[in-house]
Amino acid sequence: MAVDAAKAVRELQETLGDSVLLDAATRSSRGHDRSHHPWEMPEAVVACNSTHDVSRAMAICHRNRIPVVPVGAGTGLEGGANSRAGSVCLDLSPMTEILHLGVQDLNATVQAGVLKSALNNAALPHGLCFPAGPGVDASMGGMASTRASGTKAVAYGTMRENVLGLRVVLADGTVANTGGLARKSAAGYDLTGLFVGAEGTLGIITEVCVRLYGIPESTEMALVPYPTLGSAVQSVSAAIAAGIAFARVELLDDVMVGAMNSYSGVALTVAPTLMVEFEGGPAAVQESVRRFGRIAAVHGALGYEFSPDPERRDTLWRARTDVLPACAALRQGAVTWSTDVCVPISRLAECIEQTQADIAASNILAPIAGHVGDGNFHLAFVLDPDSAAEHAEAAAVNERLVNRALRMGGTCTGEHGIGAGKREALRIEHADSLPIMKSIKAALDPRMLLNPGKVL
The missing domain is CATH 3.40.462.40 (FAD-linked oxidase, cap domain/gating helix)
Known part of the structure; x- marks a missing residue:
């Protein structure tokens, strides 16, 4: 392990405790998506439960100049979640809380690790669904990050059309909010659109607000x-x-x-x-x-x-x-x-x-x-x-x-x-x-x- 990486990992352990995982099995399973592209074992995996966890981990890595690779469900096909040696993997899959279900407003706010199936199970009793995204059961943060679509894009559009707002952790650990619950806005630059599809290269998406539809x-x-x-x-x-x-x-x-x-x-x-x-x-x-x-x-x-x-x-x-x-x-x-x-x-x-x-x-x-x-x-x-x-x-x-x-x-x-x-x-x-x-x-x-x- 490189000296700087070792120092960063120690700081991560001091700050986030047992959420920092160093065993080879976890580092291997979380270090890549399902693509054919090459990958290398990250130095550590941080199992994040909140935006605060991501922010603290990102601040430490930024201070120590350690590369960070976010991963959710790991269903990508172009190596977007593949780690490299000397990096830290931020695992967002534990972030599974549905924060808000706006039945009347037809929207939902979820943490990045919420699976599409989980959102649909929560929306179903209200006669609602989230039809966008691929058939494979991907995470909402990952789908937003890759601007995913799938079989129903012809009717409902891609993630680009279905994300209303985001919470994003920037490179230095700063937390930014984009968009909101309104169905449209003409206020300022379209920062939501900037981060949707950026594949975690501009910021790490930790919460997503999306449109819902009637069944x-x-x-x-x-x-x-x-x-x-x-x-x-x-x-x-x-x-x-x-x-x-x-x-x-x-x-x-x-x-x-x-x-x-x-x-x-x-x-x-x-x-x-x-x-x-x-x-x-x-x-x-x-x-x-x-x-x-x-x-x-x-x-x-x-x-x-x-x-x-x-x-x-x-x-x-x-x-x-x-x-x-x-x-x-x-x-x-x-x-x-x-x-x-x-x-x-x-x-x-x-x-x-x-x-x-x-x-x-x-x-x-x-x-x-x-x-x-x-x-x-x-x-x-x-x-x-x-x-x-x-x-x-x-x-x-x-x-x-x-x-x-x-x-x-x-x-x-x-x-x-x-x-x-x-x-x-x-x-x-x-x-x-x-x-x-x-x-x-x-x-x-x-x-x-x-x-x-x-x-x-």
Whole structure:
């Protein structure tokens, strides 16, 4: 352990006592997310229970010039929570208190470690829900920090649209509050928007105030197989142009469908498939179902299977959530590397078809899934962990994917974030504004201690 780090750890122990964990098992389990990116053991893990804990720990690390890496549920896919040697990990997962449930105002304030499922369980008796964010059970602070979205972003937006305010600990331990409980504000700079998506590089989010929504009266889901991915995407584009409102519309290629069948036992037709869902009043939902059925038929849909049983719907959406382990199970001993891009919907079919051709020309297994309603899709590379050649080929396919998306006016990541894995892609995408980002980072974190090696 470096001298400065050892001194900082002693100070942390003196101040925070048993919350400072030094055992190898904890340092290992909390030192990384679920991505394929490399990580190193932090010098210590501080299990934080409050904003005050984070503030005190950050002040000590700032004084001793020790890098700090925050981690929540650890569900990220771009190495955003991966520690490095000589750093201290601030574990926010113990911060699980729901501080305020504004039933009439449709909002909630929670500590950063509150899981999405816990917030929804608290909101459910009041007929409310928090639909934003990924299917995986992530923490609210982590979702805000990465500007996460997920299957319902087409209807409810991403975390950017759903965060009303934050409590943030800055690099020197200062606590700042942004936003508030009001539904809108024109007061000053949008500091909430600045920290949402900053991935812990500008400050550590400790509390989040979010919008809540009423639970829809009626829900209908359908599975729609197609002859090609292109025809599936084109039907969604036509439906959106016609004003049909989706609650969810997910795209799966035939390889991904096969993986889901094998792993989750859902017995879907092995073909490029849309999973569509509509929400609202019963009459409006039925009208959307009918209208989309006509559009799907025009674009060559091979079927239109409804799932009226709520348990069947839950099983299907769980299978969609579990696509990453399903892909890993396609090959014994494999590891997965999940990546994402987002393009304008008008270019989505073209981008996916070109990506499919690129995968077919390679020696890589990479099933495709996407949030087709907002132009975001993913590859799940399934790789031999010991094959440097496979990892290099996957990296080349991924680089071409990113460049293809940027040429089409898209972005290198729709929801995973930059983390440690897409810094070069960010440099290419935002070459002209990167100096502004660096200036903001230098102003808020002049010692470059917050989540080093991420984003910039």
